[in-house]
Amino acid sequence: MQAAERCLRPQHSQHSAWVSRSCRDQQHRSCLLDKQTRQLRLQCTARNSVSPFQSSSKDVPARSNKAVQQQQQAQELQPGSSSWQQGFSRHKWQWRDSSINYVTAGCGKPVLLVHGFGASAGHYRRTIPHLAQNGFKVYAIDLVGFGASDKPAQQYTIELWAELLVDFMAEFMPETPAVLVGNSIGSLSCLTAAAAAPEGQLAGLVLLNCAGAMNNKGVINDWRIVLALPLLLLIDLLLRTPPIARALFDALAQPETISKVLGGIYVDKAAVDAELVDIILAPAFTPNALDVFVSVITGPAGPKPWDLIPKVSCPLLVAWGDTDPFTPIDGPVGRYFLDLSSSRPGTQFAVLEGVGHCPQDDRPEQLYRQLLPWLKQRWA
Numbered sequence: 046m047q048a049a050e051r052c053l054r055p056q057h058s059q060h061s062a063w064v065s066r067s068c069r070d071q072q073h074r075s076c077l078l079d080k081q082t083r084q085l086r087l088q089c090t091a092r093n094s095v096s097p098f099q100s101s102s103k104d105v106p107a108r109s110n111k112a113v114q115q116q117q118q119a120q121e122l123q124p125g126s127s128s129w130q131q132g133f134s135r136h137k138w139q140w141r142d143s144s145i146n147y148v149t150a151g152c153g154k155p156v157l158l159v160h161g162f163g164a165s166a167g168h169y170r171r172t173i174p175h176l177a178q179n180g181f182k183v184y185a186i187d188l189v190g191f192g193a194s195d196k197p198a199q200q201y202t203i204e205l206w207a208e209l210l211v212d213f214m215a216e217f218m219p220e221t222p223a224v225l226v227g228n229s230i231g232s233l234s235c236l237t238a239a240a241a242a243p244e245g246q247l248a249g250l251v252l253l254n255c256a257g258a259m260n261n262k263g264v265i266n267d268w269r270i271v272l273a274l275p276l277l278l279l280i281d282l283l284l285r286t287p288p289i290a291r292a293l294f295d296a297l298a299q300p301e302t303i304s305k306v307l308g309g310i311y312v313d314k315a316a317v318d319a320e321l322v323d324i325i326l327a328p329a330f331t332p333n334a335l336d337v338f339v340s341v342i343t344g345p346a347g348p349k350p351w352d353l354i355p356k357v358s359c360p361l362l363v364a365w366g367d368t369d370p371f372t373p374i375d376g377p378v379g380r381y382f383l384d385l386s387s388s389r390p391g392t393q394f395a396v397l398e399g400v401g402h403c404p405q406d407d408r409p410e411q412l413y414r415q416l417l418p419w420l421k422q423r424w425a
Contacts, residue, residue, distance in 0.1 A: 128320065129167050129170035129320055129324065130148060130167075132150065132174065133148040133149065133150045133173060133174075134148060134149045134150065135147075135148050136148070136149065138213070138216070138217075140189065140209060140212060140213070142195075142197065143189045143194065143195035143197055144194065144195045145186065145187065145189060145194045145195070145209070145213075146165075146166070146186075146187040146192055146193035146194045147166060147184055147185060147186040147187065147213075148166050148173065148184075148185050149182070149183065149184050149185075150173050150174060150176075150177040150182075150183045151176065151177025151178070151180070151181055151182050151183050152177075152180075152182055153180040153181045153182050154180075154181055154182065154221060154223075154224075154248070154420075154423070154424045155181070155182045155184065155214075155217075155218040155221055155223040155224070156176055156181045156182070156183050156184070156223065156224045156226060156420065157184045157185075157186065157210070157213065157214065157218075157223050157224070157225050157226065158172060158173070158183065158184065158185040158186070158226050158227075158405075159186060159188065159206075159210065159225065159226065159227040159228070159231035159232075159234060159235050160185075160186075160187070160188065160191065160192075160227075160228060160229075160231050161227075161228045161229030161230050161231045161232075161256070161403070162229060162230050162341060163191070163325060163338075164191065164192075164228075164231075164324070164325060165187045165191050165192025165193065165324060165328060166185035166186060166187050166192060167192070167321075167324035168228070168321075168324065168325075168403065168405065168406055169185045169405050169406070170320070170321075170324070170406065171405065171406055171409045172226075172405045172406075172409060172412075173185055175409070175413060176417075176420075179417055181420065184213075184217065184218075186209075186210075186213060188206050188209060188231070188234070189201075189205070189206070189209055190337040190340075190341075191328060191337070192328050193328070193331075196331060196332060196333035196334055196336065196337050197333065198333050198336045199340070200340055200344060201259075201337060201340040201341050201344060202259065202344060202345060202347055203230065203233055203234050203237050203259050203347035203348060204237060204347065204348070206231075206234035206237075206238075207234050207235075207237035207238040207240075207241060208238075208241075210225065210234060210235065210238040211238050211241055211242050211243075211246070214238075214242070214246055214247075215243075215246070221248075222245060222246060222247055222248035223246070223247060223248060224247070224248050224249040224250070224251060224420060224423055225238065225239060225247060225249075225250050225251065226251040226253070226405075226416075227251070227252060227253065227255070228253040228254060228402075228403055228404070228405055229253075229254060229255070229256045229371070229372070229402065229403075230256040230259055230341075232252040232253055232254070232255035232256060233255060233256045233257075233258070233259070233347065233348070233350065235250060235251075235252065236250065236252060236255065236350060236353050236354070236357065237347075237348055237353060239353075239356075239357045239359060240348075240353045240356035240357050241356075244358075247359040248359065248360075248423040248424060249359050249360045249361070249362065249419070249420075249423045250357065250359055250360070250361050250362070251361075251362045251363075251364065251416065251419075252361070252362070252363045252364070252382070253364050253365075253366075253403075253404050253405060253412070254364075254365055254366055254369050254371070254372050254402050254403070254404065255350060255363065255372065255378060255382065256371075256372055256378070257349065257350060257372065257376075257377065257378035258346035258347055258349065259341060259344060259345070259346055259347040260341060260342055260343075260344065260346060280342065281342070281343045284339045284342055284343050285339070285343060290335060290338075290339055291335060294329070294334075294335045294338055297329075298326060298329040298330070299326075300322050300326060303322050303325050303326050304317055304322050307321065307322070307325070309370065310369070310370060310371060310401045310402040310403065310407075311401045311402075311403065311406075311407040312366075312368055312399050312400055312401045312407055312408060313407050313408050316406055316407055316408075321406070350378060350381060350382070351381055354385065354389070359391075360391040360392075360393075360423065361385075361389070361391060361392045361393070362392075362393050362395065362415065362416070362419045363382045363385075363386070363392070363393070363394045363395070364394075364395045364397055364404055364412055364415055364416070365379055365382070365383075365394070365395070365396055365397060365404075366397045366400030366401045366402060366403075366404050366407065367396050367397060367398055367399070367400065368399065368400065368401050369400075369401055369402040370401075370402070371402045372402065374396065382394055393415075393419065395415040397411040397412060397415070398411070399411070400412075
């Protein structure tokens with residue numbers, strides 16, 4: 046399995062020009078050996094967990110024909126099968142009781158990409174091929190609860206995702222230290238994983254607009270959050286009532302709503318295209334997606350960056366879009382990392398001008414100018 050994962054052949058498209066001949070030969074042999082195992086894993090589906098938000102038709106009023114039609118249309122999107130995956134290899138991995146989806150591309154030193162809340166591996170649709178073309182073996186994972194990975198009805202926490210990342214690296218890159226790259230709460234999950242990872246497992250850590258907590262209630266030393274705290278607590282209360290939670294979730298899970306939200310956090314409005322909306326929207330119609338949404342919004346805030354950093358010894362690159370409305374650069378988390386760059390050895394802070402909350406997809410060329418030289422230094 047370990048050899049198979051170093052250089053797998055894409056299963057859904059022709060080889061890209063940047064894959065070398067030796068890499069293709071290794072891919073072919075590895076795929077033959079691992080084909081039966083992957084086929085079994087692809088049959089895995091969401092566990093039969095009991096969700097408080099799943100009710101019989103006699104318990105919940107019938108939804109309108111329009112709502113049913115919208116859900117049927119969204120279900121046709123089939124998360125994990127979008128065109129952005131052309132040229133990549135798609136895989137399933139069994140972790141504990143859940144099937145985990147991930148994609149790979151390229152050959153070289155390992156880089157693991159981790160998405161944020163409500164997203165998936167597809168949020169790195171522009172970054173995956175760019176890193177692969179520049180000589181890296183790229184892994185992009187759907188965290189448990191997101192994308193095409195299983196969504197068991199359970200409490201979701203930053204610590205849970207960190208455990209997944211540590212186990213993933215131990216499984217697929219045991220011999221070569223990897224670089225972890227995370228965005229938003231994916232950054233916080235990566236930071237938590239780095240604090241818990243065995244010595245030598247990481248070559249470096251990249252945080253893109255790192256979240257200060259799993260949800261906004263955890264960032265209480267930001268005056269904007271303090272002002273909004275009563276509203277946040279009210280939303281928590283409403284989400285704990287299944288019929289209200291379902292109504293709110295269905296209102297959010299609409300193409301127009303997703304596009305509007307993304308437009309508020311992207312500077313490059315052209316990047317908020319139909320493909321991106323599909324990447325975010327499709328998983329909302331998979332089993333237990335509502336449970337995940339409620340668990341993340343109402344759950345424990347999780348560890349704080351300033352409590353984790355003293356436990357991390359690897360080099361650190363922090364890149365921050367300066368127009369981010371979610372985790373503003375002048376907020377407590379942004380200021381903390383900016384100050385950290387002058388006090389912690391091996392720490393670099395890069396301001397990405399004219400970039401929003403998701404640098405890897407919103408004007409990513411700004412990110413690449415900082416990320417590529419830094420990555421190449423990790424294994425120099």
